[in-house]
Amino acid sequence: MNTGTRQGMLKLWACVLLCGAALSGKAQEAQVHAKIESFTNAYAFEATGLYTNELDIVIRVLSPEGARDNSREQISYNTSLQSMDILVAETVKASGQVLPVKPDAINTQSGQLGAITRQDAKIVVITFPSVAPGDAVHYRIRMTQTQLELPGRFFELRPLSDNVIWNNVVITASLPEQLEESFLHIFSKGLRQSGPSIENGRRVWSWRYESKVASIAEANEVDGVWDRPHLMLSNAGSWRDVAEAYASLHRPKVRVTERVRKLAAEIVVPGSTTDMDKVRLVQDWVRHNIRYVATYIGPGGFEPHDVEWILDHRYGDCKDHVVMMEALLRALDVESTPALINAGTTTYSLPAAPSPYAFNHVINYVPSIKRYVDATAERYPFGYLPTEDAGKPVLQVYGDGSIAYTPAVTSQQRRVKRTTRIDLRGNGSATRETDIEALGLAAVQARVAYNAVEPAQRTSTAVRQLFADGLQGSATQQMLADNGTDRFVQRIQQEIDELLPPEEFTSFTLRPANTGPISAFTLLNSFIAKARSHAMLCEPLHVEDHYVITLEKGVSALKLPRDRMLEESGVRYAGKHSIEGNVVTVDRVFDWSPSSTVCTAKQYLTLLPLMRKVAGFYTTGLLVQRDIPE
Numbered sequence: 001m002n003t004g005t006r007q008g009m010l011k012l013w014a015c016v017l018l019c020g021a022a023l024s025g026k027a028q029e030a031q032v033h034a035k036i037e038s039f040t041n042a043y044a045f046e047a048t049g050l051y052t053n054e055l056d057i058v059i060r061v062l063s064p065e066g067a068r069d070n071s072r073e074q075i076s077y078n079t080s081l082q083s084m085d086i087l088v089a090e091t092v093k094a095s096g097q098v099l100p101v102k103p104d105a106i107n108t109q110s111g112q113l114g115a116i117t118r119q120d121a122k123i124v125v126i127t128f129p130s131v132a133p134g135d136a137v138h139y140r141i142r143m144t145q146t147q148l149e150l151p152g153r154f155f156e157l158r159p160l161s162d163n164v165i166w167n168n169v170v171i172t173a174s175l176p177e178q179l180e181e182s183f184l185h186i187f188s189k190g191l192r193q194s195g196p197s198i199e200n201g202r203r204v205w206s207w208r209y210e211s212k213v214a215s216i217a218e219a220n221e222v223d224g225v226w227d228r229p230h231l232m233l234s235n236a237g238s239w240r241d242v243a244e245a246y247a248s249l250h251r252p253k254v255r256v257t258e259r260v261r262k263l264a265a266e267i268v269v270p271g272s273t274t275d276m277d278k279v280r281l282v283q284d285w286v287r288h289n290i291r292y293v294a295t296y297i298g299p300g301g302f303e304p305h306d307v308e309w310i311l312d313h314r315y316g317d318c319k320d321h322v323v324m325m326e327a328l329l330r331a332l333d334v335e336s337t338p339a340l341i342n343a344g345t346t347t348y349s350l351p352a353a354p355s356p357y358a359f360n361h362v363i364n365y366v367p368s369i370k371r372y373v374d375a376t377a378e379r380y381p382f383g384y385l386p387t388e389d390a391g392k393p394v395l396q397v398y399g400d401g402s403i404a405y406t407p408a409v410t411s412q413q414r415r416v417k418r419t420t421r422i423d424l425r426g427n428g429s430a431t432r433e434t435d436i437e438a439l440g441l442a443a444v445q446a447r448v449a450y451n452a453v454e455p456a457q458r459t460s461t462a463v464r465q466l467f468a469d470g471l472q473g474s475a476t477q478q479m480l481a482d483n484g485t486d487r488f489v490q491r492i493q494q495e496i497d498e499l500l501p502p503e504e505f506t507s508f509t510l511r512p513a514n515t516g517p518i519s520a521f522t523l524l525n526s527f528i529a530k531a532r533s534h535a536m537l538c539e540p541l542h543v544e545d546h547y548v549i550t551l552e553k554g555v556s557a558l559k560l561p562r563d564r565m566l567e568e569s570g571v572r573y574a575g576k577h578s579i580e581g582n583v584v585t586v587d588r589v590f591d592w593s594p595s596s597t598v599c600t601a602k603q604y605l606t607l608l609p610l611m612r613k614v615a616g617f618y619t620t621g622l623l624v625q626r627d628i629p630e
Contacts, residue, residue, distance in 0.1 A: 426554015
């Protein structure tokens, strides 16, 4: 799918430059280098569903950084769907002098929306003259919707990000007076609504908004757009309306032709008679034989190619993969439905009002085996959804319009078992060898990361990992086992120049050669702030660490960490420590099984003390004594 065609009008006007990266804590106030002084947005809808959208914006520049970042504006639109007119473009000096943008400072080019290039997408670049602190840039544009992306349906979203200071925001929507109010479905959050009233033969609603500060988003934040002020306008009253509009473009492309029947018969090997077998074999064929390439037909990003076109070209996007799977399965007497979903790790809920722009991806759902299948997920073994598809609301296109959910990832599907052997010498040097067994989804991540490094570069990569831990020495990395699906094992060997500092008594934290691909430390480090304002991503995991530390001549263990056990609110930790002769053995198991992939701000407060305890368990070191020569 392509939701980028609306980028020009859904764009967040992030007119402030935020200093520093997003913090791990509660949303922090940002240093503001520019602010929106006024923002007027007027929608005028007609009975056909077509409409105009006129935007007038004034941005006041407050610093040299603000002048740099706001001296150019990029506006994208789709020429197959829209026309765009620039009505005003000017710099307004602090003195009041107006400097119009000259025609040669407005340039149009074929556009790229996200990572997708489309010939009918255009980007208009406006370069404002002589912008300095205290000045304002002002432009007014009119976007005219000339064709609807989904048959008979229009959808508009106006988000108001809190990383911008908004002043004098006025948004209006109007209909011809003869149209009933019910023609326009409205949802707003955080805006002051008035109307409707009758003005010049039109029924008019208006919304106002302003904000006093700008803030930096919280770490691992999810569902940010739906959690903040926004306005949604459409003529679709239900999710079923969305599903039916999408189906009208999709259904005609799923044809069980003679070519499709023949191919399906070739794919299914003898003895594969169950629906589960057929789905597995069809998915494997589609994802390994239909290359993923984002190519579009029609006015928007919702219409797939015909099944014969896909077979001719052997490539397509997610919509085309769904068409291909559905046709092949139907040839084998297995029914399926497209399922609209938002893939990624930042959105786990749907807006209060139905809209196709809540989704950016489509997969298959097979009712007979109650399984969702993503045919674009080439690296994932059958039975596993990519993590960005898991635990998500979906709209089954052939259903009744009710919202279903993909299965959430469990901790047993993201497992890592590590065995670390450390030979610790009296001079402080050490040999550290870690075997990392990644299972389930973790195996996919580990395999991808390992294969992304050229064989000749693996030694230098292992050495860089050593340096990242603040250590020096030499290292090697090798694969020990790979079943190609849900198990991947690698070994990292390190010769460390100085694992212990040159002190008689010291403590060192137990760490493997590599904490990936599933890291408990990454999760624990996201629980630092005293509170949060917004929900966060809480991905489950299961991590087992087994250490065998051999203390050679000149070094001895003085004290081991205490054994620990914690089990509460989905958090489970068990740590055992023992010594026999000169060998210390440590076993640590951390399992995080949240009730949902999304943790609310309230749940965060409950989890915070538990996660901080576990972090303390992990950082408790082994106390040793070295024989230091006089």
